[in-house]
Amino acid sequence: MIARCLLTLLALTLAACAPLTPQKPAEKRYAAAELLALRPADFSWPAASTDGERALREAALADIRARIALPPGAERDAALPRLFEAVAQYNLEIDTARPLLLEALPTLGGRDPETQRALLTAAHMLYPVEAAPLIWPLLPQLTASKPFAIAAYTLLQADAGAAPRLRLLLPQQFPGWADDARLSALMQRLNPGVDAPPPLPELLAAPLRPGFPALISLQRPGRRQMGLVLVRDADGRFVRDAAGQLFASPQLALARTGLPGTLTNGNTPQGLFTIVGAGTATNPNIGPTPYLHSKLPIEATPAEFEHGDAAGDWSEAAYESFLPPSWRGAASIKEAWLAGRAGRDELLVHGTTLNPAYYAGASYFPGTPQQGCMISGEDWDPASGRLVASRQLTLAQTYAAAGRRDDLAGYLIVVELPGEGAVTVAEALALVTAAGR
Secondary structure (H helix, E strand, O other): OHHHHHHHHHHHHOOOOOOOOOOOOOOOEEOHHHHHOOOHHHOEOHHHOHHHHHHHHHHHHHHHHHHHOOOOOHHHHHHHHHHHHHHHHHOOOHHHHHHHHHHHHHHHHHOOHHHHHHHHHHHHHHOHHHHHHHHHHHHHHOOOHHHHHHHHHHHHHHOHHHHHHHHHHHHHHOOOHHHOHHHHHHHHHHOOOOOOOOOHHHHHHOOOOOOOOEEEEEEOOOOOOOEEEEEEOOOOOEOEOOOOOEOOEEEEOOEOOOOOOOOOOOOOOOEEEEEEEEEOOOOOOOOOOOEEEEEOEOOEOHHHHHOOOOOOOOOHHHHHOOOOHHHOOOOHHHHHHHHHHOOOOOOOEEOOOOOHHHHOOOOOOOOOOEOOOEEOOEEEOOOOOEEEEEHHHHHHHHHHHHHOOOOOOEEEEEEEOOOOOOOOHHHHHHHHHHHOO
């Protein structure tokens, strides 16, 4: 019975960043006053204790090995997507699982698009160099835009020199590529702009819509370094503590897949989100700490984005209306618009129950990447699994206090900041100072 329960929890765990799928018990929603009254000691997560985490990891390892041991055939084929999700999440049996992926790739032309997506994602995530020679002959057989785009990004990851060949192939295979958000983003990657980016302080000072708070998440290109998230209050000023120090909290916007934001389970896209409240997720990797409910355009209605009445349907011009004039022509800040058009959703601002040790040695350590959300670290008591400290709870409460709105309505901007290493408080402060906020 215990093993069965652990496997059930494992299955839920591998669906990270999908917390809003109806499940029982129903998630808790918070008003600002309720959120502000919470303390870390209010939350516990037994699977985050040493014993609970060890049991879950052992169950995952047993499941991985059972899937690897399946004989060739339909049952093993069906087991592969979940296998590679677990391999990547726990960093287990990566070398042992590699032959199964490389054997499966040449057969993908005859598979359904969802299977193509899952296994090509595994190639991008775990084995891009080994997979690249098998993907080139597969490309003409990929007739759906999502698998094609994932395959193309995998080839680019393995060899930056693949861009000219892909630039010629894409319009031949998809003449209507400009109407497809995923392929439009891919073409932008294949034809990088040469113009200097607009001034970032102008974006940080932009009112978006007056009277609403905002989170500003500063991230590195590629997302493999820890970013920082700032809070701007309803009057447009960035939050500081009593000593005048800028509030700046570490936040990771990297997905395990490393794919761009327009693709399923890809990194958090750059651009503008709306925030429509807070809740407690039903997803085991997120845990019980309240998340801030951020939504992309299209996922959110125009009224949800305006936090009021809105006439008309979504359009690129409607999205641009939230941005300062200097940023309205910047392709980078429209990744969120393309991601919404591509159908991405449920990209939340949340905490984590994952053990950072899974990613020890990674450039983003102690971050714990999941499936495209914005993640703040949390510390769980190893004996009891009780929450000891939570940068996520601090962030959510800082935002709630800054907004002075019981419905927690506001905005989120994710934007990349050129440079090396983790984003520093000094960099953030210089931008805030230049913005006059």
